[in-house]
Amino acid sequence: MILSQTAEYALQATLFLAEVEEDRPYRVGEIAASMRVPQNYLSKVLHVLARAGILTSLRGPRGGFQLAIPAEELPLKEVVRQFHQFTGERRCLLGRERCGEGEGCAAHSRWESVALTVEAFFAETTVAQLSPGRKGPE
């Protein structure tokens, strides 16, 4: 697994809100039921996303959560970042500060490029691109 359970919940819920047809807030209950995940846990996850400005939340009747950013402008990384420490800083697969005493090794630069590929995916892929079932132009 590359993503934690929590980060996966966050992505799935964001995706749900991106794919939804009516333009209104959706309750945690609705989202959790559709995703088949614990409601209270999801509630906390969504709260984090709301605090981060990715969702808007509204209390009371007709309340719920909505995307605060158009799905086309929302990179996966923005969502995942709230729950997942990206490797970014980590030069070395093994977490060593100095790798090979200055010279470095072939495998390390290869790894760096792999890690960058992963990060680039999350940075450059938008939520919209992950939603095949959406209406509206691509």
Added chain:
Amino acid sequence: MILSQTAEYALQATLFLAEVEEDRPYRVGEIAASMRVPQNYLSKVLHVLARAGILTSLRGPRGGFQLAIPAEELPLKEVVRQFHQFTGERRCLLGRERCGEGEGCAAHSRWESVALTVEAFFAETTVAQLSPGRKGPE
């Protein structure tokens, strides 16, 4: 983080044994001290590697652990696999069985290729390639 702490320990210890100059068993104590990780915990990790045939273990005085496979012929994946479930089977980043109801989406195939890149790195990179400081021919 892409690897669990435990998988990282396993890789580091294997690397230690690959880079070592004397051809003799090395004690858990030595390895743990060099890596600065808990000895008893590492002991269990090494035990798993020994059971998997990656290391040989010897008890008693002059005992310890040694590589059972030449570092040049030992892919990182072989080591990591003992502690890390590779995503392999997972078609979908979000863990959904059916992705997009048959059609799939651009992002999913992109993700699949990213995941394959990661796996390929571990499958094709050998422990030897990760050891810049080793003697012997590349």
Added chain:
DNA sequence: ACAATTAATCATTTAAAGATGATTAAATCC
């Protein structure tokens, strides 16, 4: 045989992720 050394095992603890249940506070509707 015996003492010393070392991996292997066992029992327990700690820390973090994940999940559950109940309560509180904001917003709406009447």
Added chain:
DNA sequence: GGATTTAATCATCTTTAAATGATTAATTGT
């Protein structure tokens, strides 16, 4: 204003990863 609906918060529990400490069993050297 009062009842209802909903997110937010609080307290607790479970599970898993990580770590610790002590004991056991195999091997060696004398």
